[in-house]
Amino acid sequence: MVAVAPVxxxxxxxxxxxxxxxxxxxxxxxxxxxxxxxxIIGPNGAGKTTLxxxxxxxxxxSAGRVLFRGRDITRLPAHDRxxxxxxxxxxxxxxxxxLPVFDNLALPVQRRLMRTALDxxxxxxxxxxxxxxxALERIGLQDAAAQPAGALPYGHQRLLDIAMxxxxxxEILILDEPTQGxxxxxxxxxxxxxxxxxxxxxxxxxxxxxxxxxxxAQRVTVMDAGRVLAEGTPAEIEANPDVQRVYLGQ
Amino acid sequence: xxxxxxxxxxxxxxxxxxxxxxxxAPGQVxxLLGRNGAGKTTTxxxxxGLLRPRTGxxxxxxxxxxxxxxxxxxxxxxxYVPQGRGLFPFLxxxxxxxxxxxxxDGDPRRLEWIFELFPVLRERLRQRAGTLSGGEQQMVATARxxxxxxxxxxxxxxxxxxxxxxxxxxLGVIGQLRARGVGVLLVEQRIDAALRAADEVALLEVGRIxxxxxxxxxxxxxxxxxxxxxxxxxxxxx
Numbered sequence: 001m002v003a004v005a006p007v008x009x010x011x012x013x014x015x016x017x018x019x020x021x022x023x024x025x026x027x028x029x030x031x032x033x034x035x036x037x038x039x040i041i042g043p044n045g046a047g048k049t050t051l052x053x054x055x056x057x058x059x060x061x062s063a064g065r066v067l068f069r070g071r072d073i074t075r076l077p078a079h080d081r082x083x084x085x086x087x088x089x090x091x092x093x094x095x096x097x098x099l100p101v102f103d104n105l106a107l108p109v110q111r112r113l114m115r116t117a118l119d120x121x122x123x124x125x126x127x128x129x130x131x132x133x134x135a136l137e138r139i140g141l142q143d144a145a146a147q148p149a150g151a152l153p154y155g156h157q158r159l160l161d162i163a164m165x166x167x168x169x170x171e172i173l174i175l176d177e178p179t180q181g182x183x184x185x186x187x188x189x190x191x192x193x194x195x196x197x198x199x200x201x202x203x204x205x206x207x208x209x210x211x212x213x214x215x216x217a218q219r220v221t222v223m224d225a226g227r228v229l230a231e232g233t234p235a236e237i238e239a240n241p242d243v244q245r246v247y248l249g250q
Numbered sequence: 251x252x253x254x255x256x257x258x259x260x261x262x263x264x265x266x267x268x269x270x271x272x273x274x275a276p277g278q279v280x281x282l283l284g285r286n287g288a289g290k291t292t293t294x295x296x297x298x299g300l301l302r303p304r305t306g307x308x309x310x311x312x313x314x315x316x317x318x319x320x321x322x323x324x325x326x327x328x329x330y331v332p333q334g335r336g337l338f339p340f341l342x343x344x345x346x347x348x349x350x351x352x353x354x355d356g357d358p359r360r361l362e363w364i365f366e367l368f369p370v371l372r373e374r375l376r377q378r379a380g381t382l383s384g385g386e387q388q389m390v391a392t393a394r395x396x397x398x399x400x401x402x403x404x405x406x407x408x409x410x411x412x413x414x415x416x417x418x419x420x421l422g423v424i425g426q427l428r429a430r431g432v433g434v435l436l437v438e439q440r441i442d443a444a445l446r447a448a449d450e451v452a453l454l455e456v457g458r459i460x461x462x463x464x465x466x467x468x469x470x471x472x473x474x475x476x477x478x479x480x481x482x483x484x485x486x487x488x
Contacts (some may be wrong), residue, residue: 012450019381024378032383041413042413043385043413043415044370044383044384044385044386044411044413045370045374045382045383045385045386045418046383046413047440048383049383049384120332122451139424151261153285153286153287154285154286154291154333154334155286155439156287157400176384177384177411180407180410180411181286181333181407181410181439182286182439183285183439183479184285184439184441184481184482185285185480185482186286186480188480188482207412208385208411208412208414208417209440210414215292230372246415247413247414247415248414248415249414249415249418
């Protein structure tokens with residue numbers, strides 16, 4: 001038998017979600033290839049966060065299916081999807097503000113190590129510390145390990161949030177507006193980080209900073225009013241008159 | 251005139267501002283720029299009375315603000331768009347906007363102008379603010395501050411989460427406010443946008459103002475942009 005690498009890592013079929021009378025997502029079909037960097041853009045309120053919420057399992061669809069490696073995971077809760085490797089970072093941060101930066105990172109590192117540890121009680125604190133140090137180094141916050149996370153400047157809190165997600169060693173990493181609150185040089189560092197991890201991780205990036213989208217994304221999906229308005233390469237999307245009208249304002 | 255003189259301020263033991271001085275005139279847009287941790291948000295919080303200065307003076311038309319309780323400051327005509335929006339998530343959009351109106355005279359006619367600026371908010375009036383998308387929440391935070399009909403407006407990264415079209419809308423709003431004689435103190439990480447909106451800029455570094463000048467002069471000085479803001483000449487991410 002010949003093993004064939006799957007062309008589609010994650011697929012959504014006719015995904016819908018209503019909140020009361022508001023149709024946030026109205027039938028979205030999406031195919032993610034392994035290792036791609038996919039940007040999702042669109043007007044504020046287009047349904048981007050709701051869509052990735054259904055992919056990560058935080059939001060239950062009203063209709064449609066989510067398939068991961070061909071397996072139907074539509075009913076799988078978010079924490080089980082994390083164990084499969086589907087990890088989401090919130091647009092609004094979810095760090096433990098009162099805990100030191102080190103402890104914030106130790107939590108996901110432990111969780112990752114537990115996936116493979118035979119005996120959970122035998123989890124080696126030195127292995128956790130090594131994992132935390134590697135995660136700190138990725139984001140350049142080595143000097144901040146002992147500080148309470150809530151005392152970090154806002155932009156660094158966002159980097160910590162992403163580092164926590166990365167420490168889970170995801171297969172699909174969903175980043176919801178990761179450049180918010182970052183200074184230009186921090187954005188450059190984050191882009192370097194995204195490119196670096198993209199060799200082994202599929203990245204879904206919700207982002208309004210078009211320069212960032214143009215620079216890192218391989219494909220772009222444009223949502224408007226709960227539907228896919230367009231999909232293509234960054235250059236195709238930038239030149240699309242519909243996208244210019246509803247989103248770019250050119 | 252809103253003036254800050256020799257402001258020292260911090261949290262617990264840590265001093266964040268080491269003597270910051272600023273002047274904001276009516277109809278002026280002053281960009282307050284600097285890296286994360288430089289003290290931009292702390293400066294805004296101190297002006298709003300949310301942090302007490304250790305030393306230094308904050309005054310509106312000569313009147314000392316530093317001794318006033320925080321709720322008095324918006325009533326004097328200083329409105330604030332906090333970073334991270336600071337909405338009341340369980341109140342509706344309309345109720346959040348009424349909070350803004352309530353700070354002054356409560357005149358709902360001001361909402362009409364706000365709906366012209368952000369038409370989508372009219373459709374969202376009955377929706378709880380916490381259920382809006384991130385960018386929509388940002389619009390509500392700005393709209394709530396505008397509902398207070400401010401003479402001075404302090405904005406902490408108001409472009410965060412806004413789509414490109416709305417970034418242009420908001421820059422247009424700032425221009426309209428300037429034309430109406432409102433003084434705007436704009437903290438922003440999108441340096442290109444800030445330089446377009448601002449007349450003057452002040453660069454903060456580790457709690458000190460390192461540079462003050464026109465936005466045009468800073469825009470033409472790549473070395474300064476690189477040193478204090480981390481903006482590279484060849485590659486800007488705005």
